[in-house]
Amino acid sequence: MSIFGFLKRKKTAPKTEDTALDQGLLVFSSTSEVIRAEVLLQKAGVSVKVMGPPPEIQSGCDLVIVFPINRQKEVLQILTRQQLRPLEVVPVSGPLMKPVDLFRVKDFGRYLMVRAANMKLTVDKETRVIVNISGGGCPDVPFLAAQLVGCSLDQAPRPRDLGHTLCGYALELALQEMERQCWRW
Amino acid sequence: MSELLDARGLSCPQPVLLTLEKLRSLSQGELVVLVDTDTSRENVIRAAASLGWQAKEVQAEGTDYRLTLKKA
Numbered sequence: 001m002s003i004f005g006f007l008k009r010k011k012t013a014p015k016t017e018d019t020a021l022d023q024g025l026l027v028f029s030s031t032s033e034v035i036r037a038e039v040l041l042q043k044a045g046v047s048v049k050v051m052g053p054p055p056e057i058q059s060g061c062d063l064v065i066v067f068p069i070n071r072q073k074e075v076l077q078i079l080t081r082q083q084l085r086p087l088e089v090v091p092v093s094g095p096l097m098k099p100v101d102l103f104r105v106k107d108f109g110r111y112l113m114v115r116a117a118n119m120k121l122t123v124d125k126e127t128r129v130i131v132n133i134s135g136g137g138c139p140d141v142p143f144l145a146a147q148l149v150g151c152s153l154d155q156a157p158r159p160r161d162l163g164h165t166l167c168g169y170a171l172e173l174a175l176q177e178m179e180r181q182c183w184r185w
Numbered sequence: 186m187s188e189l190l191d192a193r194g195l196s197c198p199q200p201v202l203l204t205l206e207k208l209r210s211l212s213q214g215e216l217v218v219l220v221d222t223d224t225s226r227e228n229v230i231r232a233a234a235s236l237g238w239q240a241k242e243v244q245a246e247g248t249d250y251r252l253t254l255k256k257a
Contacts, residue, residue, distance in 0.1 A: 111202050122198040124205075131205060131235070132198040132228055142227065150235030 024069035025099060026079075027053065027060035027088040031166055034063040037084050044078050046071055050173070052100030060087050063117075066099055102170075103177050112181060116174035119167055121148075123178055128153045136167035144171055153179060188214070192229070193221040193249060200225040201232045208236050208254070215241070218252040226250045 028034050034050060041048045049066045057064070067075055069091055079085065092098065104115040111131065113122040119141075122132040129152050133145040140163050148156050148171075159171040190207050192200035200220050207216055216238075220226050230240045233254045242253040 108199075108202055110206075111198070113198060120198060122202070129235075131232055132201040134197040134224055134228055145228070145231060149231050 022069055023066050023092045024072060025053070025057070025088075025090045025092060025097070026065040026067060026075070026086040027057060027090065028063075028065075028084075028086050029060055031061045031063050031169075033084060033086075034061065034065060035166075035169055036082070037065055037079055037086070040078055040082055040084070041065070041067065041075060044074075046075060046078070050102065052102055054092075054097045054099050056096045057088070057090065063102075064099055066092075102173060105177075105181060112178070114174045114178045114181065116177060117166075117170040119170040119174050121171065121174040121178055123153060123182075128182065130156055133171065136165075136170070138163075138165035138167035140165050141167050144168060153182060186215075187217045187253070189217045189219070191219045192225065193219050195225075197224060197228065201228050204229050204254075205232055205236065208233060208238055208256075211256075213256045216254045218254060219249055220252065221249045223250075226252065230254075 026037060028037065038048055038050055046067060050063050051066055052062065053060065053064045072089060076089070090097065102117050106113045110125055111122050112125055113120055119135040120133065121130065123129065124131050129150065130148050133148055144159055144163050144167070147162055148159070151157070156175065159168045159175060162168065163171065188207065188211060190203060192203050204218055218229055220229060226243065229252055233240065238254045238256045240252055241255040244251040
């Protein structure tokens, strides 16, 4: 099973986020292509988000990129210049085409856990210190945990700078979502 | 005398969270934590270290682990 394989088992529409019909999905054959495309498009100033594929999409890997469909021509030019070609470009045309949110948030009282794909990050809400990192299965997860556990959110090193695997990428997503959740405290 | 925390059968991150709560209530001394996965063993030891507690002893007991955490 692929590293994000569990998404295949839980293809439900997101409960809290409506997907506008003016969005499109970029489907790639591998998650490494998704990560490359995300970086390229963000650098080019295109607003994108990595999510899980909707139930209707049967091809590609376990991640898709959501992008503004009115910028499709520009997006494809950016990707093509870097020899990145999506398997499909699909407009979000209805409920079954809604991408799946990668994040799950669980409140343990004093602690808050964010799961992004296959990685879990838990923070002490009172101190904002990272108390646990788990999940994955990649060889760099113990190293990432050793670097981040005990650090405050403000001072924690970025997993994207430390890790070189999909787990590192998922942990970076979890940290970003945790930082977003922090604004509510 | 050691305090005992049985965190077997709990999924991550609950063994870590229970351990942290217990360690905060004790401040110092000795705590024995029972866990049943390699991941929980490593995560509990790492979290305890972040509060200044050391894993004095790690004993495998069948498929479980008995972690003795200590802080002077």
